[in-house]
Amino acid sequence: MSTDVFNRVMVTNALSPMHVIEGLQGLVAADGLIGVMSSGQGSLGNNIRGGNDVYRASKAALNQLMRCHAARHADDARAFVLMAPGWIRTALGGSNAPFSVEEAVPKVVEVLLAQRGRPGLQFLDREGQPVPW
Numbered sequence: 033m034s035t036d037v038f039n040r041v042m043v044t045n046a047l048s049p050m051h052v053i054e055g056l057q058g059l060v061a062a063d064g065l066i067g068v069m070s071s072g073q074g075s076l077g078n079n080i081r082g083g084n085d086v087y088r089a090s091k092a093a094l095n096q097l098m099r100c101h102a103a104r105h106a107d108d109a110r111a112f113v114l115m116a117p118g119w120i121r122t123a124l125g126g127s128n129a130p131f132s133v134e135e136a137v138p139k140v141v142e143v144l145l146a147q148r149g150r151p152g153l154q155f156l157d158r159e160g161q162p163v164p165w
């Protein structure tokens with residue numbers, strides 16, 4: 033893989049979400065929720081097939097950066113969620129993905145909202161099940 037592609041994917045998927053969180057967290061209620069779009073492909077434990085190397089690495093990096101963020105804010109009443117939405121038909125997911133945006137997004141939102149009032153960081157799928165780190 034080229035260094036340029038690696039850098040661009042890492043900056044887009046790992047660094048930039050953290051910049052957004054650091055920049056806008058002051059607008060989130062003290063007991064509010066910060067949800068971050070991760071991916072099941074960011075799971076190290078579930079990676080037995082490989083593929084999409086840079087994408088996987090960028091989401092694993094995002095997860096790690098969020099763990100650092102959550103550790104820095106361990107006294108926060110806020111809930112932090114890394115979401116693994118599943119394989120969804122989008123420009124990124126492609127036409128073979130089993131779920132539409134219309135099917136997936138309400139579940140994602142439901143799971144996120146259910147975490148309000150639960151401080152700490154969780155890595156969850158759209159059914160609310162924990163994803164192995």
Ligand SMILES: NC(=O)c1ccc[n+]([C@@H]2O[C@H](COP(=O)([O-])OP(=O)(O)OC[C@H]3O[C@@H](n4cnc5c(N)ncnc54)[C@H](OP(=O)(O)O)[C@@H]3O)[C@@H](O)[C@H]2O)c1
Pocket residue numbers: 044069070071072116117118119120121122123124125126129
């Ligand atoms: N689809 C899936 O199966 C799936 C699974 C797991 C996780 N996710 C995650 O869900 C999120 C949304 O993905 P999606 O499937 O909805 O993909 P998508 O339809 O391809 O949309 C990607 C979005 O990201 C924007 N974007 C891309 N590069 C950017 C950059 N450098 N700076 C600012 N914006 C940028 C695009 O903007 P433009 O339209 O302006 O280019 C577009 O709005 C991503 O974080 C993805 O990793 C998706």
